[in-house]
Amino acid sequence: MSEVRRDIVTDTWVIIDTENDSIPKTKAQQAPEKDGCAFCEGQESRTPNEIYAIRDGTAANGPGWKVRVIPNIKPILRIEGTLAKTGVGVYDMVSGVGANEVIVETPQHLIRFSELPDEQIRLVLNTYRMRIDDLHKDKRLRYVLIYKNHGTLAGASTVNHVHSDLIALPATPVRVKQKLSGAREYYGYKERCLFCDLMFQEIEMGDRLIFQSDKFVVIAPYASRFPFEVLILPKRHMYSYKLIDEDEVFDLSQVLKKVIGIMHEVLEDPPYNLILNDSPNLLPKTSYWKTIKQDFHWHIEIMPRIYRTTGFELGTGFYINHYAPEKAAGVLRSHL
């Protein structure tokens, strides 16, 4: 049998196959390694000039860094230029103003995020905060998305060296708008944060709870779009990742390492995407700026890309998930 479940945040539906018991597996494939990786320490001259780096007094664009942020060498959006809207017949177009950065997460040529030492993950998480904070100063930018693609099936590019991608956009993405609107509607009705309520319910029910730390809760979402999808929520209500404190960064570094580690173990190194779902840049001219601090609650999604989406997903915007989140949570819990 199957259940058609509604994602309460985005108001979309997922068909969950509740009968299947076989754990789907697909190993993450990496791009072929080329001669020398431009993201490794000592190769700094092969990348564009760094935007930000964690360094111990060493000079920019040379060795001696711990985390390094550089512009994407083939940026899909550029920071230069004015934001111009143009009509093309019945169509609308905006010039490609934005930012496209790469966060290189270690000077060593490692491929898996879960192989980084805790301390290194903390530096990465602090870098995320710094970059969001900095880019939000540019009022043309409506949204900053930080994400990871591990394995070619998750859309990883030609560089295997562990890194995150950052894209800052001149428009609020449709999926973010769906989430904001779901959260606002719920708050309007209940006067409580949807994500806080959802977190307390999952802790109480327990069947989709994977684990909790002092500061975070890790669950398999009720309407998971992908098998073994994971949602990480901070226990403290915070509308933006910018508000994360040092204790939470410390805790989150351990949580991330643990959850990606057990996913790696259970699914045998699956391709996956990690997405930092932050609130948009809070600009007074946007419709949500007054209520967002109470309605929204930042979170991280991790989505193994074991199944390929089909014409069904493209045609409907709905998803089919062949492995129930309750079973996924059980399997992941048993590997803690």
Added chain:
Amino acid sequence: MSEVRRDIVTDTWVIIDTENDSIPKTKAQQAPEKDGCAFCEGQESRTPNEIYAIRDGTAANGPGWKVRVIPNIKPILRIEGTLAKTGVGVYDMVSGVGANEVIVETPQHLIRFSELPDEQIRLVLNTYRMRIDDLHKDKRLRYVLIYKNHGTLAGASTVNHVHSDLIALPATPVRVKQKLSGAREYYGYKERCLFCDLMFQEIEMGDRLIFQSDKFVVIAPYASRFPFEVLILPKRHMYSYKLIDEDEVFDLSQVLKKVIGIMHEVLEDPPYNLILNDSPNLLPKTSYWKTIKQDFHWHIEIMPRIYRTTGFELGTGFYINHYAPEKAAGVLRSHL
């Protein structure tokens, strides 16, 4: 440079890389061939009983058919049962009522749709119409989606024998709602069909026009989500595929064979999805039933799955397309 283009129908955005000139290629991979295919003529006893077939007087569930429709052997939704909505804490769930059928498009073990004779494609297109018409009689079903997955990267399953999938849903999909709402808004403002206007504009501008036949127009959409995405629109305004006439079926069979054939030639057998975008089941209790006949215009989308979607697409609902539709149209035109 890139352009951020708005999809006027769905109100979503696509970032188009307008600089890249290299044509992306990925060959469609098939599942390993197993001993004997259950979809081939003579193997009827290995499938569930047929729902519909085009036969010349031969008995059901034996050989002697031209097109055969069977239930999916592992249906994700089933026609039996009552449509029950249940609450699970803050969540909503609907029982998995619907239909999940397979349209086997030829008795021979062919793998590519464009290898079917014209006459066979006509029978397939008539079968699509019959199945939609029949399933719309069930008032629990809100939407019938027919689609094709070619190649494992497009989500093709383990059977390579050329077929289409059909899923009938108890809810109108979010992507269909977006299209209906974009079309209705445009009609409300202009008192003209959005798709008719878009088609006339593309014929006039010409740079995204691939070709036109007597009854259909084939274009590379302005905000294509995927490189070499193709949109096929009937010239006659029809809200539903159910209204297609015999002349249009004849014309469409040639158009489909031609466009998939040149796509195969230019991109060297790419994985792709084909989606028949029809209107929902017209039920008086739905909000759109009164206006849909004037607003909506059925169409077919074909999407090569050469690039894998990344965390960007999953996190935003926006797409990045590395090959401009104007260039794609030019390349496809040059192979006509």
